[in-house]
Amino acid sequence: MSNKMGGSFLAHRTPQVANLERRLFLKRGLSVxxxxxxxxxxxxxxxxxxKVLWAMSGWNDRVQDWLFDPSRLAPEFPESRITxxxxxxxxxxxxxxxxxxxxxxxxxxxxxxxxxxxxRLPELYAxxxxxxxTRHICVEGWSAIGKWSGVRFSxxxxxxxxxxxxxxxxFQCADDYSTSIDMATALHPQTLLALRYAxxxxxPKYGFPMKLRMPTKLGFKNxxxxxxxxxxxxxxxxxWEDKGYNWFSGS
Amino acid sequence: MAADIKxxxxxxxxxxxxxxxVVALLxxxxxxxxxxxxxxxxxxxFPDELTLGGWLAGALQWHFAAMWLLVLNGLVYVCYGIxxxxxxxxxxxxxxxxxxxxxxxxxxxxxxxxxxxxxxxxQRAAYLAxxxxxxxxxxxxxxxxxxxxxxxxxxxxxxxxGARLLHFFAMAAVVLIVVVHVVMVILVPxxxxxxFTGRIRxxx
Ligand code: HEM
Numbered sequence: 196m197s198n199k200m201g202g203s204f205l206a207h208r209t210p211q212v213a214n215l216e217r218r219l220f221l222k223r224g225l226s227v228x229x230x231x232x233x234x235x236x237x238x239x240x241x242x243x244x245x246k247v248l249w250a251m252s253g254w255n256d257r258v259q260d261w262l263f264d265p266s267r268l269a270p271e272f273p274e275s276r277i278t279x280x281x282x283x284x285x286x287x288x289x290x291x292x293x294x295x296x297x298x299x300x301x302x303x304x305x306x307x308x309x310x311x312x313x314x315r316l317p318e319l320y321a322x323x324x325x326x327x328x329t330r331h332i333c334v335e336g337w338s339a340i341g342k343w344s345g346v347r348f349s350x351x352x353x354x355x356x357x358x359x360x361x362x363x364x365x366f367q368c369a370d371d372y373s374t375s376i377d378m379a380t381a382l383h384p385q386t387l388l389a390l391r392y393a394x395x396x397x398x399p400k401y402g403f404p405m406k407l408r409m410p411t412k413l414g415f416k417n418x419x420x421x422x423x424x425x426x427x428x429x430x431x432x433x434x435w436e437d438k439g440y441n442w443f444s445g446s
Numbered sequence: 447m448a449a450d451i452k453x454x455x456x457x458x459x460x461x462x463x464x465x466x467x468v469v470a471l472l473x474x475x476x477x478x479x480x481x482x483x484x485x486x487x488x489x490x491x492f493p494d495e496l497t498l499g500g501w502l503a504g505a506l507q508w509h510f511a512a513m514w515l516l517v518l519n520g521l522v523y524v525c526y527g528i529x530x531x532x533x534x535x536x537x538x539x540x541x542x543x544x545x546x547x548x549x550x551x552x553x554x555x556x557x558x559x560x561x562x563x564x565x566x567x568x569q570r571a572a573y574l575a576x577x578x579x580x581x582x583x584x585x586x587x588x589x590x591x592x593x594x595x596x597x598x599x600x601x602x603x604x605x606x607x608g609a610r611l612l613h614f615f616a617m618a619a620v621v622l623i624v625v626v627h628v629v630m631v632i633l634v635p636x637x638x639x640x641x642f643t644g645r646i647r648x649x650x
Binding site for chain 1: 481482485487502503504506507508510514592593594595597606607610
């Protein structure tokens with residue numbers, strides 16, 4: 196996600212219906228249609244509008260959770276379809292990508308996880324690896340196809356004894372980013388703890404040392420530079436989610 | 447002089463869903479343009495003043511809230527139109543020859559719409575095209591919202607990127623027809639109150 200998404204959330208303008216027009220409607224006798232229009236005017240009150248919009252976003256989370264089919268796979272593509280170069284995207288520019296020292300790196304685990312010892316990179320590289328060529332869809336509208344490899348996330352959660360009956364998995368990242376996902380998506384077969392991009396160790400701009408790759412969610416739900424993973428029953432929200440982007444954001 | 451008879455030309459369901467639809471479509475188009483601006487497909491952006499939401503997340507919230515209004519209201523209208531026979535009575539039959547004749551007359555400023563209880567052929571064509579464009583807009587919107595869960599829908603439209611283009615063109619078609627529609631209402635302003643009251647006076 197790029198920096199251009201700044202600006203004030205409250206700076207919206209609802210279309211107004213001219214007073215004159217309204218009086219004409221009233222003269223004709225208030226039809227229910229005109230009432231609907233007047234209700235539209237009431238909605239310009241910024242605070243109540245915000246409440247309604249957040250409530251609808253929560254409703255959409257539930258609908259998407261219901262729509263989500265745990266066995267439905269995202270389309271996979273031949274390597275010839277990979278987008279080159281694969282776009283960089285973040286809430287900061289490419290020159291500000293964090294530099295992480297792989298030898299010092301520890302992946303911290305927390306929350307409802309039985310064996311919460313930190314993981315070093317060589318241990319993660321030694322786990323069974325799978326690959327996928329899938330489409331990354333950005334909330335802005337563009338999409339790009341890439342190849343990611345790594346540990347199937349459901350295998351990893353099993354291995355560390357995560358309580359998979361919990362509701363959420365949260366992510367804290369070395370770039371001060373954070374996000375969280377539903378357990379059903381965490382256990383989806385195409386959800387990867389990705390350690391490689393295009394068969395190379397994940398380069399910094401794509402999230403070294405690891406990102407969570409989910410072709411069933413929008414790009415911003417795929418955290419890079421993961422530092423800590425935790426399992427919880429309280430929705431942890433996230434960097435963009437707390438600013439108004441839909442939490443579930445499934446594909 | 448005999449008293450006038452009031453004749454019903456627009457059933458209540460049509461009037462209510464029509465005006466709800468106007469609100470829903472305004473919200474959808476204005477927020478949709480803001481979403482478009484986050485990553486323009488073509489070499490232009492929509493002026494921010496014409497958009498809704500203030501920034502991408504705000505626009506998305508509006509879009510995914512108003513879509514329920516648009517779709518539920520649209521379903522009521524379409525189900526009513528089919529079941530009650532309203533579509534069959536008012537929008538059919540529709541002959542290409544008559545449509546061409548009416549469009550030609552309209553361009554010369556001589557389109558007949560004297561009897562407000564009957565839509566002329568140009569109107570029938572416009573309303574049918576509008577309804578179809580709206581359905582395509584909704585379906586392609588669903589395909590880009592859920593390209594994985596609704597993969598069968600997306601694959602009909604050339605996958606995510608194809609559906610994204612289709613969604614844009616369906617929006618463009620809807621906006622174009624609506625602009626013509628509103629111009630026609632301005633040219634024949636007698637029709638306007640009937641969409642509220644539903645009735646016309648006819649001398650008995
Ligand atoms: C301010 C904007 C609008 C005005 C003033 C307006 C006005 C009208 C009027 C007066 C009629 C009746 C025409 C007649 O009796 O000959 C009508 C019918 C219709 N309008 Fe609109 N309209 C507006 C916007 C829209 C929009 C945005 C849509 C759809 C996207 C739409 C779709 C229709 C349809 C489908 C009909 C036919 C209804 C039926 O009989 O089933 N209108 N409109």
